[in-house]
Amino acid sequence: MSTTGSWLRYATLPSVGLVLACLPLAILGSALYARLATQMLAYIAYTVAFNLIFGHTRQLFLCLGALAGASAYFSVILTRELGLSPWLTVLLGTALAAALGTLFSYISVRRGLGVIFLGIVTLAFSLMFENLLLGLRDLTRGETGIVTKGLGFGILGERWASYYVFLGLLLLALALYQALVSSKIGLALRALSDDELAAELAGINVVRYKVLAAGVGSALLGVVGACYAYYNGYVNPSIFSLVGVDVVVLVMLLFGGMGTLLGPVLGGAVFTVVNELVRPLGPLNLLVYGALLIVLFLAFREGLVVALRRATGLPLP
Amino acid sequence: MQHRTWHRLGLTLAAVAVLFAVAQAQEPYRVGLSAALTGRGAETYAPVSEAIRLYVARLNARGGIHGHPVELLVEDNVAEPSRAAAHAKKFVSQDGVLLMLNASLSSTYPPMIHEAKRAGVPLFFAGSVCPREVYPPADPLLFCSTAFAARYDSEFALDFIKETAAGPVKLALVSMSIPISRGEVDYAEQLAPSRGIEPVSNQSIPPPTPNYAPFAAKIKAAGATWVYAWAPWVTQVKTFEALRQLGWQGKFLAYAHINAEEELARLQDEHFYVFGANAFFSHNLPVHQEILQAAAQGTMHPPTQLAEGWVAGMVLEAVLAGVSWPPTPAKVLAAMNRVRVDTRGLRGGPLEWTPTNHFRTTHYYRVYRWDRRQQGAVLAKDWTAVAIK
Amino acid sequence: MQLVVNTLVLAATYALIACGYVLVYRVSRVLNLAHGELMMLGGYLLLTTASLFAGRPLLAVAVALLLSLGLGLLVYVVLMRHFTGESVLAAVLVTIALGILLRGLAILLWTAQLQYPLVALGWQNPALSLGGGAVISAAGLLTLAAVAVVYGGLLLFLRYTPWGIRMRAAGENPLLAAQRGVALPQVLALAWGLATLSGGLAGMLLACDSGIDGTAVIVGLKAFPVALVGGLDSLSGALVGALLVAAAEVLAIAYLDPLVSDVVPFFVLLAMLLLRPWGLFGRREAFERV
Numbered sequence: 004m005s006t007t008g009s010w011l012r013y014a015t016l017p018s019v020g021l022v023l024a025c026l027p028l029a030i031l032g033s034a035l036y037a038r039l040a041t042q043m044l045a046y047i048a049y050t051v052a053f054n055l056i057f058g059h060t061r062q063l064f065l066c067l068g069a070l071a072g073a074s075a076y077f078s079v080i081l082t083r084e085l086g087l088s089p090w091l092t093v094l095l096g097t098a099l100a101a102a103l104g105t106l107f108s109y110i111s112v113r114r115g116l117g118v119i120f121l122g123i124v125t126l127a128f129s130l131m132f133e134n135l136l137l138g139l140r141d142l143t144r145g146e147t148g149i150v151t152k153g154l155g156f157g158i159l160g161e162r163w164a165s166y167y168v169f170l171g172l173l174l175l176a177l178a179l180y181q182a183l184v185s186s187k188i189g190l191a192l193r194a195l196s197d198d199e200l201a202a203e204l205a206g207i208n209v210v211r212y213k214v215l216a217a218g219v220g221s222a223l224l225g226v227v228g229a230c231y232a233y234y235n236g237y238v239n240p241s242i243f244s245l246v247g248v249d250v251v252v253l254v255m256l257l258f259g260g261m262g263t264l265l266g267p268v269l270g271g272a273v274f275t276v277v278n279e280l281v282r283p284l285g286p287l288n289l290l291v292y293g294a295l296l297i298v299l300f301l302a303f304r305e306g307l308v309v310a311l312r313r314a315t316g317l318p319l320p
Numbered sequence: 321m322q323h324r325t326w327h328r329l330g331l332t333l334a335a336v337a338v339l340f341a342v343a344q345a346q347e348p349y350r351v352g353l354s355a356a357l358t359g360r361g362a363e364t365y366a367p368v369s370e371a372i373r374l375y376v377a378r379l380n381a382r383g384g385i386h387g388h389p390v391e392l393l394v395e396d397n398v399a400e401p402s403r404a405a406a407h408a409k410k411f412v413s414q415d416g417v418l419l420m421l422n423a424s425l426s427s428t429y430p431p432m433i434h435e436a437k438r439a440g441v442p443l444f445f446a447g448s449v450c451p452r453e454v455y456p457p458a459d460p461l462l463f464c465s466t467a468f469a470a471r472y473d474s475e476f477a478l479d480f481i482k483e484t485a486a487g488p489v490k491l492a493l494v495s496m497s498i499p500i501s502r503g504e505v506d507y508a509e510q511l512a513p514s515r516g517i518e519p520v521s522n523q524s525i526p527p528p529t530p531n532y533a534p535f536a537a538k539i540k541a542a543g544a545t546w547v548y549a550w551a552p553w554v555t556q557v558k559t560f561e562a563l564r565q566l567g568w569q570g571k572f573l574a575y576a577h578i579n580a581e582e583e584l585a586r587l588q589d590e591h592f593y594v595f596g597a598n599a600f601f602s603h604n605l606p607v608h609q610e611i612l613q614a615a616a617q618g619t620m621h622p623p624t625q626l627a628e629g630w631v632a633g634m635v636l637e638a639v640l641a642g643v644s645w646p647p648t649p650a651k652v653l654a655a656m657n658r659v660r661v662d663t664r665g666l667r668g669g670p671l672e673w674t675p676t677n678h679f680r681t682t683h684y685y686r687v688y689r690w691d692r693r694q695q696g697a698v699l700a701k702d703w704t705a706v707a708i709k
Numbered sequence: 710m711q712l713v714v715n716t717l718v719l720a721a722t723y724a725l726i727a728c729g730y731v732l733v734y735r736v737s738r739v740l741n742l743a744h745g746e747l748m749m750l751g752g753y754l755l756l757t758t759a760s761l762f763a764g765r766p767l768l769a770v771a772v773a774l775l776l777s778l779g780l781g782l783l784v785y786v787v788l789m790r791h792f793t794g795e796s797v798l799a800a801v802l803v804t805i806a807l808g809i810l811l812r813g814l815a816i817l818l819w820t821a822q823l824q825y826p827l828v829a830l831g832w833q834n835p836a837l838s839l840g841g842g843a844v845i846s847a848a849g850l851l852t853l854a855a856v857a858v859v860y861g862g863l864l865l866f867l868r869y870t871p872w873g874i875r876m877r878a879a880g881e882n883p884l885l886a887a888q889r890g891v892a893l894p895q896v897l898a899l900a901w902g903l904a905t906l907s908g909g910l911a912g913m914l915l916a917c918d919s920g921i922d923g924t925a926v927i928v929g930l931k932a933f934p935v936a937l938v939g940g941l942d943s944l945s946g947a948l949v950g951a952l953l954v955a956a957a958e959v960l961a962i963a964y965l966d967p968l969v970s971d972v973v974p975f976f977v978l979l980a981m982l983l984l985r986p987w988g989l990f991g992r993r994e995a996f997e998r999v
Contacts, residue, residue, distance in 0.1 A: 034413040035406060042402070063798075116982070118798075119740065123937065124982060127975040134972055145499050146427050148401075152434070237430045239401055247400070250805060257802055285396050286357045286366070290817055293810025300803050301791055358813065362821035363922065526971055527924070533715050534962040554823055558919055565836035565846055566711075579822065586828055620820050 008318045015320050016181060019268055020174050027163055037162050041234065043275040044169040048227040049248065050255045050267035051176045056220035058261035059184070059192040060213045062108055063122035065249050069132035070221050071228025072243025074100040078229040079149055079238050080142055089233065097225035104221020108214045129245045136240045148239030151232055159234045172230065176223050181264055181320070183219070192216060196262075258299055260306025264320040269307045273299075348384075348391035349640050349647055352411030353446075354432065355423035359398035364552070365423040367578055367621040368447030369394060371629020372421070372636070374614040379633070385640045393417065397424055405431030412439040418652045419639070421632070423447040426500065436461050441649045442656055446632035449500055450679055456709060458678035463656055465635045465671060467597035467628060468575060469683055470500070472706055473550060474508035476685050477573055477595060478515045480701060481546050484593075485571075492521040492544035494535075494559050496551040504550045520544050525555050536562035545570045553577040560592060576688065578625040584690045584697050593700055595687040597667055598627040602697050605665040627666055635661050635671060668703035683708055710841035712959055718849040720955035721856040725911035726932035727939065727947040728863065729904035735880040735942045736900040737793065739800045743808035744908055745929020747784070750811060751777045751909025752826065752916030752925060753819050759829035766830040773913060774906065781905025785898045793897065808926075815923065823922040826913070834917060848918035855914060856948075859907050863944060876900055880942070931971070934978035940991020949989055953977060 023044070030036040049067055056064050064070075074096030081092040107128070111121040136143050143149065152160065159165045183189055191212050195202040203209050232238040241247055251274065259270020277295055281288045303310050312319050355369040356362050373392060380389045393415055397403040404424060411417040412435055421444045422432055429451060436443040442461050445451065450464035481489060491512055495505035502524050512519045521542035523535045536559055539547060547563070547570065549556040556574040563572070569591075574580075576596030584594065601608045601624045611630050615623040640647075642655035656678075661671040668684020687701040726748055733741045741747075754776045758769040788807060792800040827834055836844040867873040878886040879896045887893050908929070915925060935954045939946025958973040969976075981988065 035410045038406060038409055114983075120982060123934075123978065127972075127979050130972055130975055134969075140499070147499070148427065148430065150430060235402075235405075236434060237401070239427055239430075241400055241427060242402060247402075253802060254806075257799065282395070285394065286817055287813070288396060289358050289398075289813025290810055291813070293806050293808070293813055296806035297788065297803060297810065300799065300806060301788075304795060304799060358816050358821070362816065363823060366821055529970065531715060531719055531959075532919070533711070534959060537711055538963075554920075554922070554924075557823075561919070566844055567836065567838075586825060621822070625822075 011318060012181075012185070012320050015264060016174070016177055019177065019265070020170070023170055023173075024167075027166060034162065037166060039275060039279065041166045041169050043271050044166070044173050045227055045231045045234075046248075046251060046255065046275075047267050047271035048169070048173045048176050049224060049252050050259070050271055051173070051180055052220040052223040052227075053252050053256055054261065054263075054267055055180060055183070055216050055223075056104070056108075058256060058263075058266075059189075059196055060216045061118055061196050062111060062213060062217055063118045064104070064107065064125050064217070064220075065122045065245070066107070066125035066129045066132070067224055067252055068243040068245055068248030069125075069129040070100045070104055070224045071231070071248065072132060072136070072238075072240070073103060073228075074225030075228040075232035075238050075243065076136065076143060076149075079151055079232055083149065084142075093226060093229040093233075096229040097222050100225025100228065101218050101222035104224070105214055105218040108217030109210070112210050112213050126245070129249065133240055133244060143240075146240060148237050148242075150237045152236045159230065160236070165234045168230070169227075169234070172227060176227075177264065177268075179219070179223075184264075188212065188215070254296060258303060258307060260308030263306070263308040265311075266306055266308045269311075273307065346389070347646075348389045349643070350391045350393065350415060350417045351419045351421060351636065352393045352395070352407065352415060352417040353421040353423065354395050354397045354404050354407040354411075354428065355421075356399040356425060356428075357394075357396035359396075359400065361399050361425050364578060365447060367625040368423045368629035368632065370619050370621055371611075371626035372423075372446060372633045374611075374617070374619065374626070375630055375633025376636070377617075378610075378614050379637055385637070385643075386645055388645060390636075390640060397428055399425045399428065401427050401431050404428035405435070408432045408435035412436075412441055417441060418643070418647050418649050419444060419636075419656075421446045421636075423629075423632075426451070433462065439649070440653075442653050444632075444636075444656075446635075447628050454678040456677040456679075458676055461653070463673060463678040465632050465680075467631075467667075469597075469679065469708070470504055471507060472683060472708070473575065473595075474504055474511060474548075476704065476706060477548055477550070478508060478511055478517060480593075480595065480687055481548065481573060482515050482517060484700070485546060489517045490520045490543055490545045491517050492523070492539040492542060492547045493519060494539070494547060494549035494551060494555065495522075495524045496555040497524040497526045501551040501555075505548075508548060508550070523559070525551070525559065527555075529558075532558045532562035533566070535559060536566050536568070539563060540566050540568045547572045549574045551575075553579060553583070557583060557587070560587075560589075564589070573687075578628050579622075580688070581624045581697060582622060584688065588690050588692065590690055590692055593687055593689045595685055595701075597684060597686070598631070599666055599668075599686065600624075600688060600697055601627075603665070607664040607666055631661075631663055631666050631671070634663060634666075635659070638662075668705065677708060679708055681708060682706065710839075710843040712963060714839065714843045714845050714849075716952070716956045716959045718845065718852055719959060720951040721849075721852040722911055722915060722928065723932045723935045723955055724856050724948050724951035725852070725859060725907055725914070726929055727936040727951055728859065728944055729908040729911075730933060730936035731939075731941060731944055731947050732863075732900050732904040732907075734936070736876055737789075737800075737880075737897055738797050739789070739792075739804070740797075740941075741804050741901075741904065742801060742933075743784075743804040743811060744904070745926040745932075746808045746811035746815075747777075747780065747905045748908040748912040748915075748929045749815060749921065749923070749925040750780065751905075751912030752921035753815055753824075753912075754780075754909065755913045755916060756819065756824050756826040756829060756921065759826050763829070764831070766832060769830060770913070774910065777909030778902045778906040780909070781902035782898050784905065785901035789897070789901065790894060793893070812923065812926065821923055823920045824916075825920050827917045830917075832917075846918055848914055852911075852914045852918075855910055859910065860944065860948060863903070863907075867944075872896070872899060927971075931974045934974040937978055938981045938988055940988025943988065943990035946988055946990030953989075 056062050077099050078092040078096035081087050082089050191207050195209050255270035255274050260266030281292050356365040376390050376392045395407040419442050445464040450466050453459035453462045454464040493505045495501040509519045521539050560572045571591040573593045576594035580594045581600045611626050612623050638659050638661040639655050643651045657675045659673050672681045683706045684703045688697045689700045691698040729744050755773040758773045762769040834848050875891045876896050935950045939950030954974045954977050957977050958970050961973045962970045
């Protein structure tokens with residue numbers, strides 16, 4: 004491996020951390036941009052999780068919002084009904100999300116479900132989750148949602164403090180990702196995503212690695228989802244809907260670059276900027292948004308990171 | 321030299337003073353509106369937002385308020401709470417608005433209410449469902465001018481059915497399976513026996529249904545002679561059409577949403593009644609002509625759908641007229657707490673807010689139906705006043 | 710008896726939409742997730758042509774159908790053509806983006822208000838009485854007729870005409886077909902055109918029966934499990950799947966809570982995935998390639 008390569012591998016994560024940590028200075032204290040930036044960090048974290056689950060093991064989980072939402076609602080409801088500490092309930096929510104993700108992965112590997120079919124099963128779960136939230140109206144307050152202000156985690160209420168909490172979570176996630184990918188597990192993941200049959204024949208325990216990736220990714224979704232619910236001040240089915248989370252994450256990852264470290268970060272940043280640009284257009288926004296997405300997909304079919312690699316000649320991680 | 325210098329100085333000062341005054345005069349009363357221009361509910365809220373925009377444009381063309389224009393900042397929240405939250409933050413911290421307006425689904429309320437309370441800026445629900453907090457005793461910062469009124473609507477509806485029906489009534493109830501609609505219809509079901517009406521069926525219909533026939537079949541099978549629906553227009557009208565297709569001959573009372581007038585003309589059914597708080601354009605009052613003129617300047621929406629938003633515009637003008645320059649949110653709040661708006665016939669009477677009642681002191685209802693001989697909508701019941709306590 | 714009629718009409722609507730999914734998938738392995746929006750546009754196009762050609766409804770209908778066909782061709786030529794040979798996932802994502810664009814376009818051009826092309830056409834939609842107290846709307850009857858025509862036509866087309874055979878060849882093995890002289894771009898364009906035509910027809914019939922607005926897309930989404938239940942590469946499967954799903958939905962509304970009617974198609978799909986993942990009439994090999 005070239006020295007540039009290993010230097011980049013070690014330097015990228017701290018550089019990303021530094022840039023994002025300085026972002027608040029650039030925004031100069033605007034409450035609106037603080038909110039947008041924190042939201043961006045949460046979505047980048049979701050994208051890292053999806054990168055693990057889909058980018059490396061080709062398991063198309065179209066239930067990201069549902070997993071994050073399950074964890075969030077579970078945590079909020081437990082804190083509110085049973086008076087448990089939010090620290091504990093966030094952990095419980097994370098465990099729930101991890102358990103669900105592991106379950107889906109296990110079923111799909113055992114039944115030999117292909118990529119698209121797993122996507123459909125998880126899509127069905129997403130839709131059922133939304134219906135479940137509306138059906139259990141007494142617990143979840145249906146469409147109105149639950150107000151989470153003051154349910155604990157005072158730190159998540161403060162403006163820039165929450166930004167740094169989410170930044171910390173994101174950097175942890177990226178570090179975990181990098182550690183996994185550069186370890187033996189990463190090699191196994193790469194083998195089985197290239198050709199599952201050959202990997203199995205070579206002695207790699209496909210079931211174990213796929214389920215592991217799904218579990219870790221789902222746990223990440225769970226912890227970020229629960230924290231986001233507390234940060235947001237209220238939790239509500241539309242925050243974790245298919246269109247609100249899954250489509251966005253899918254776009255961020257595919258545009259940024261699957262299977263890369265920088266992919267989710269760049270994808271998330273570009274996407275947030277595009278969203279903001281489109282906002283003032285009023286009724287035109289959906290149209291321009293769809294058009295922009297199409298143009299971006301046509302231009303960067305393999306993702307932004309790959310394009311940047313070609314442009315700069317550097318093996319960006 | 322001194323003469324000229326003083327002369328120049330004087331002129332410069334005068335110019336600066338004039339420019340300053342002109343700049344001040346151009347300083348607007350700034351308000352922010354977060355509406356569902358696209359997304360769910362857009363068919364109701366986009367026309368409301370458009371009507372408010374047209375009203376403000378006309379107001380500015382006539383000179384504004386106390387010589388200052390009104391600047392209306394409109395944002396599309398696609399009925400998503402996160403966007404509404406972002407808009408509220410932007411309005412309050414970046415744009416420095418005096419007043420926020422909401423024309424969107426109730427899921428967008430919590431973030432906007434939170435922001436309004438944090439900044440002490442009043443929040444005006446224009447065209448969106450009035451939250452419970454605007455009825456007496458009212459929350460200090462929340463106000464509403466929207467026509468529909470939970471509970472009061474059903475009470476009026478049941479009374480109307482009782483007095484219009486000849487003989488005993490078997491009533492079927494129709495709602496959309498969203499909390500607000502279902503809650504109201506369930507309330508009507510509870511109330512019916514006390515009015516001497518027998519509820520025989522209560523159908524709650526999920527939002528995007530391709531086929532309303534099964535629900536209509538159940539209503540018909542229950543032997544209903546009247547149907548009362550309080551739901552978004554699509555549920556009301558499609559259930560009605562499905563019932564007619566099944567050969568059901570009974571009478572249907574639905575809430576008059578903004579498109580009620582054109583729908584009556586399309587359905588042309590004499591037993592389809594609509595009740596609401598806004599007067600139809602068929603009366604051709606001067607205020608209706610104003611709306612038509614404003615709409616002629618270019619809007620995609622049919623003019624008959626602009627009444628609700630126009631009322632909101634009238635309220636906005638009346639409120640701001642009571643705010644002296646320079647305006648602050650506190651002054652706006654004070655003005656709102658004592659405003660009395662002449663609706664000039666669009667509603668049954670003036671709209672008044674008091675410090676404890678941010679809905680209105682008196683609410684007026686009218687009922688319309690189609691008349692085949694006159695080939696137009698006629699009054700089934702003229703303005704009926706209901707005191708809001 | 711009324712339940713049977715309701716099931717048949719709903720099944721006919723689903724079948725018309727599902728055949729669009731099947732056509733595109735069979736030929737290019739792409740899941741066209743913008744099909745619901747294209748179907749909705751069909752209804753809106755009819756509204757526009759009806760107002761343009763006021764007083765000549767039949768011409769309006771014909772022009773609307775032609776425009777639908779053209780729209781499908783356009784979508785392929787301008788957009789999907791660039792994704793043939795690329796990863797299927799990228800193509801599917803582009804269809805999602807296209808769907809968003811079309812939805813935005815629809816709101817811009819026609820507002821979110823519920824519209825009635827039937828009024829513009831000057832036609833009525835009366836309820837026709839069948840025996841046993843059951844009624845069917847004229848539009849419903851027309852939908853049944855449309856399914857017969859469209860499916861019959863497609864089956865004949867795919868089996869006996871040169872273009873149909875080329876389309877089947879391209880679906881089976883694109884590389885071999887191309888080497889044997891089948892013009893892949895033209896075949897794909899035709900597939901997209903036909904798919905959008907049938908979807909658009911479904912949209913128009915739906916619009917005539919109960920008006921058109923943004924929620925028509927959800928009907929398209931519910932038809933997706935229908936295509937999967939029948940087997941994504943089988944037209945006859947789509948028919949049977951439509952009957953199955955429609956029956957389940959109508960029965961659920963009648964005997965269970967009407968609120969579940971939205972998820973019934975997905976439940977049927979889940980059951981199918983557990984029992985026979987490649988669909989009723991799909992082929993196992995086609996499934997495993999996915």
